[in-house]
Amino acid sequence: xxxxxxxxxxxxxVEKNVAKDFRGMxxxxxxxxxxxxxxxxxxxxxxxxAAGRRDYLAGRTSVVWADPYESSHCExxxxxxxxLDLYDSGKDAGVTVYGxxxxxxLKGIAxxxxxxxxxxxxxxxxxxxxxxxxxxxxxxxxxxxxPPVNAVPSPNVMLAWAWKxxxxxxxxxxxxxxxxxGKPGPLTIGAFQRFIKAKGYRNLKIDGKWGPxxxxxxxxxxxxxxxxxxxxxxxxxxxxATASSWATAENENFRAF
Numbered sequence: 397x398x399x400x401x402x403x404x405x406x407x408x409x410v411e412k413n414v415a416k417d418f419r420g421m422x423x424x425x426x427x428x429x430x431x432x433x434x435x436x437x438x439x440x441x442x443x444x445x446a447a448g449r450r451d452y453l454a455g456r457t458s459v460v461w462a463d464p465y466e467s468s469h470c471e472x473x474x475x476x477x478x479x480l481d482l483y484d485s486g487k488d489a490g491v492t493v494y495g496x497x498x499x500x501x502l503k504g505i506a507x508x509x510x511x512x513x514x515x516x517x518x519x520x521x522x523x524x525x526x527x528x529x530x531x532x533x534x535x536x537x538x539x540x541x542x543p544p545v546n547a548v549p550s551p552n553v554m555l556a557w558a559w560k561x562x563x564x565x566x567x568x569x570x571x572x573x574x575x576x577x578g579k580p581g582p583l584t585i586g587a588f589q590r591f592i593k594a595k596g597y598r599n600l601k602i603d604g605k606w607g608p609x610x611x612x613x614x615x616x617x618x619x620x621x622x623x624x625x626x627x628x629x630x631x632x633x634x635x636x637a638t639a640s641s642w643a644t645a646e647n648e649n650f651r652a653f
Contacts (some may be wrong), residue, residue: 398479400476406436408435413532414531417511421433424505425501425502431485432482433485433502436481436524437480437481438481445463445464446464449461459505460519460522468515468527474542478527479515480527484498494513495520498524499513510531511527512529513526514526515527519538563575563576570587571587572584587611595620611632612630612632615629615634618645621645626641
């Protein structure tokens with residue numbers, strides 16, 4: 397993943413090259429409509445996108461939030477941060493409504509500035525979503541540093557959102573008798589290791605200590621889930637892809653417990 401440089405537009409981070417194209421499009425839009433064009437949502441961090449995804453999966457919002465690794469808003473998205481949610485200064489909903497008069501004006505000029513409406517999975521109810529697939533995002537970036545080869549990740553990195561739900565599940569089925577507090581101490585880790593071992597990672601030592609083998613066992617289980625399987629590396633070093641997969645697992649598997 398690259399380290400991107402951003403301009404701030406309407407309080408939102410917009411990748412520099414996308415921002416340049418947006419300003420050109422906004423200037424032409426103003427000449428044609430007399431309304432200014434604004435950014436309601438620009439680039440999102442992994443954590444911001446994952447939070448929205450959890451809300452969508454749990455039914456707390458009707459807005460379709462993609463997985464961080466599939467989102468064009470997100471820094472870890474497949475093509476980098478290219479998406480902007482737009483609105484204009486008119487008194488009505490304007491460019492936020494698919495097919496409206498000013499939305500149609502914007503669509504007519506968007507391509508020359510590198511933008512297109514929508515994207516994979518974006519419904520027509522979200523007329524505000526525009527993506528720029530012409531800009532060379534990350535052109536100014538430098539590669540991110542990889543984690544140390546012998547890193548022993550904290551369980552909080554991997555399961556930051558899921559531990560309370562998992563503790564409830566472990567208490568019912570895997571011999572956990574500690575508190576439901578979201579804190580992965582030795583009792584929680586030991587029960588979690590029993591869970592992972594029961595799911596097929598047979599060689600895992602049940603010692604209540606978090607380490608690469610426990611994380612690797614969790615990654616193996618996630619990769620075998622029939623819905624939304626983990627597609628990252630089985631390396632025992634959980635990063636954003638593993639955390640995102642666990643967030644989804646918590647919504648689908650652990651909320652009922």
